[in-house]
Amino acid sequence: MAREIPPAQPPPTDPEPARRPRVHCLLWRWRRNPLRRPSDRLQAWVTLTLALAVLITTPAAMFAAGDRAHRHYRSTAQHEALTRTQQSATLTHDAPRHPEPGSEEAKRARYPVPVRYTDPSGATRTGKTNVEPSLPAGTTVRIWTGADGKLTEPPLTAEQVRNHTMGWAMLAFLSVPLTGLAAHAATSRRIHRHNLGQWDTAWARTAPHWTTHS
Numbered sequence: 001m002a003r004e005i006p007p008a009q010p011p012p013t014d015p016e017p018a019r020r021p022r023v024h025c026l027l028w029r030w031r032r033n034p035l036r037r038p039s040d041r042l043q044a045w046v047t048l049t050l051a052l053a054v055l056i057t058t059p060a061a062m063f064a065a066g067d068r069a070h071r072h073y074r075s076t077a078q079h080e081a082l083t084r085t086q087q088s089a090t091l092t093h094d095a096p097r098h099p100e101p102g103s104e105e106a107k108r109a110r111y112p113v114p115v116r117y118t119d120p121s122g123a124t125r126t127g128k129t130n131v132e133p134s135l136p137a138g139t140t141v142r143i144w145t146g147a148d149g150k151l152t153e154p155p156l157t158a159e160q161v162r163n164h165t166m167g168w169a170m171l172a173f174l175s176v177p178l179t180g181l182a183a184h185a186a187t188s189r190r191i192h193r194h195n196l197g198q199w200d201t202a203w204a205r206t207a208p209h210w211t212t213h214s
Contacts, residue, residue: 046187054180061176066169073161080155089117089143091135092126098133109133115141119149127151 092114098106110130119125129143129151146152156164 043188043191046191047184050180050184050187054177058173058176061172062169065172066165069168070161070165073156073164077156077158077161083147084144084152084155085120086142086144086154087117088140089115089129091131091137091139091141092116094137095131095133095135101134106133115143115151117143117145119145121149123149125149 095113096111098109100106109132111133112128113131113135114126115129116124116126127150129141131139131141135141144152144154
């Protein structure tokens with residue numbers, strides 16, 4: 001009489017699961033074990049190298065981008081201040097009325113309106129400039145002209161130079177980690193494909209030994 005098969009027993013429970021160290025799960029590619037492949041160790045080194053590169057490169061890139069941007073925009077502001085002139089012009093048409101007169105939005109709104117002015121050479125010119133709402137024709141406004149006498153924007157202010165500089169610095173701050181993540185994803189994908197290829201090769205060698213003949 002065959003021995004009776006004992007009923008299956010539930011797996012033993014861990015009395016203190018919360019105290020199980022989890023750092024080993026995160027660093028399993030660094031620990032020696034029979035299941036670790038050379039590609040696993042390679043991926044661990046790639047991850048560490050990219051992480052260190054991002055930590056070191058991000059502040060340097062942020063400073064370099066900010067410094068270069070500050071030099072560029074400060075030089076541009078100085079050049080514009082020397083080559084642009086503020087003068088008077090006369091509106092040739094009424095400025096549009098704002099839908100909500102007296103509101104905060106109306107105070108900030110500006111509309112392009114044709115103006116007539118005299119350039120530095122004494123010639124009369126016309127153009128369009130942004131003015132406050134509801135100004136009647138004939139109103140005198142202040143405009144900026146370039147060295148060629150054409151209407152232009154006012155020179156960059158110190159605040160605008162600072163904002164442009166911070167923008168380029170933040171762009172560098174974000175681009176370096178994103179580049180590191182993209183490099184990590186591309187490397188991991190290539191290593192994964194390599195592992196699948198090795199798996200297919202190993203299975204092709206092993207599968208015939210598992211084949212049974214009736």
